[in-house]
Amino acid sequence: MNRRTFLALSGSSMLVDASQSGPPKKIAAIITEYRPGSHADVIVGKYLEGYNQDDRPPYPRSKIVSMFTEQVPKADMSRERARKYGVPIFRTVYDALTLGGDKLAVDGVLLIGEHGDYPMNDKEQTLYPRFEMFLKITDVFRKYGRAVPVFNDKHLSWNWRQAKRMVEISRELGFPMLAGSSAPVAWRVPAVDTPYGARQHHAVAISYSGLDIYGFHVLEALQCMVERRAGGETGVRAVQCLESQDCWNFIEQNGWVKRLFNSAITHSNTRKPGDPKELVKKPAVFAIDYNDGLKAAAFLLTGLVEDFTVAVDVEGASQPVATLMNLQPGRPHHHFGCLVKNIEILFETGKPPYPVERTMLTSGILDFALESRIQGYRKLETPELATVKYRGTKDSHFCTTGWGPDGKRLD
Structure with a gap:
């Protein structure tokens, strides 16, 4: 047919x-x-x-x-x-x-x-x-x-x-x-988003766990905040994966990375005391170059943190927009309830609350980042991802309340 x-x-x-x-x-x-x-x-x-x-x-x-x-x-x-x-x-x-x-x-x-x-x-x-x-x-x-x-x-x-x-x-x-992912719609502390339609120059997200299983989550946490920039999403022209000492070097050699890294990690609830280089056995970062000049980095730092934080440079703002995407560690896993509420919007209205292109793009970024890794950490041009263009929604769809002492939803 x-x-x-x-x-x-x-x-x-x-x-x-x-x-x-x-x-x-x-x-x-x-x-x-x-x-x-x-x-x-x-x-x-x-x-x-x-x-x-x-x-x-x-x-x-x-x-x-x-x-x-x-x-x-x-x-x-x-x-x-x-x-x-x-x-x-x-x-x-x-x-x-x-x-x-x-x-x-x-x-x-x-x-x-x-x-x-x-x-x-x-x-x-x-x-x-x-x-x-x-x-x-x-x-x-x-x-x-x-x-x-x-x-x-x-x-x-x-x-x-x-x-x-x-x-x-x-x-x-x-x-x-x-x-x-549930990360973009999880309870944010503070409950902030990037201003819709404002220019952005740099962004950093920090998380933990495996490159594939949680690499996707941290990329979606990043993407949901940068897609709101002036002009909407314009696509990604290059991706690179770096690990071990090269990851630490990337932070030290790029002032914007170091500044936003420090801003993001201050919002972590799980940051372990001590030297990150001693705590993290195999650090990794996905470096992303967007078509419109935005540069971003998504870190996976198992041993340092066990949550998701993001910081974004917004033109005209004196400080980065930074937040924690707060995932409940045990049942009932509040963040999945936030996700289900958005799924219900889809089922009830026939309209997705945010674009599926977000997930299409992050799926591609992750695939090419892992390809970079097996190709000797080479920076890969991504003309396929450069054609992905869309506009995020003006409304934010994350949860603004969390859970009580009993673990149950407060809303």
Whole structure:
């Protein structure tokens, strides 16, 4: 079926009821695995158990009506949760979207392709099958000439071309799509954002953990603040990964990096005392050159911090705009509740609260940064990423309140 036929059958490029007064939206959850602490647990779990995951209100308005799990680990939760909450688990993605019938029977799709037993390539990227699962979802859309909103958790794909193709398919079939990390929408301390439409010159983000698994998160934390600059997002012309002593040298040799690094890290709640060079066994940084002259750096410093901080130079401001994106370390993982609230905007209105291009670009930056690493840390020109242009939303979508002493949401 070509795009013209698809749109003719659907009668619209997007068949989504924007009213919130109708019945709850019916959601299919397409998952790699569902175990304690997995992304399925902290996202699907909020739909089944409530935002605080205690079987009490508040709940998201939409309802999970079907699940597909590609893997069933020893610690699997999906079968027990399915029995408890009356949600059927289907053997195929197709059946999960049709509820075992002969038509598309859901109003939205959660694609959670994070965690599970999957191979790793030479770039140390875990080859989660998000792209393949996405194709199975959109095959159902094509078959029935109708599409519904899709949320994709974390990077669109480990591969830039696949990530780009996912966005292209969403445009071809005319359905709204949202994707990405919980870091950009987490509770910020202080609750600030970069001024919309102001010129920016430099930006630094700091986090920790693995280059692939958390490299994506720190890049999204950075990107959500720099996409608001004058002219919108203009694309990325070059990317480089540096590790070990070269990472420390990068800080010392670039005054803007050192200044913004120091500004960002003052907002950390987890900064360990001592010399960073002694604390961090293998420091890493992704250096990013944007088309419009903005320069940015995203650090992964395991041993120094266990949170996400960002600092941005804004023209005309005497001090950088700096903040902590505060992630709750234990259940109910408040930041995923912030993410679910934004997913609900997608499902309820048929409009993504922020552009999927953010996640497409960060997926590409990460892929090329890890390519730089295996090519001897060479600076790579990225003409593919230089064509990515979009405007972020004027409204910020992060949480402005956190959690109480009992760990439960304050809003």
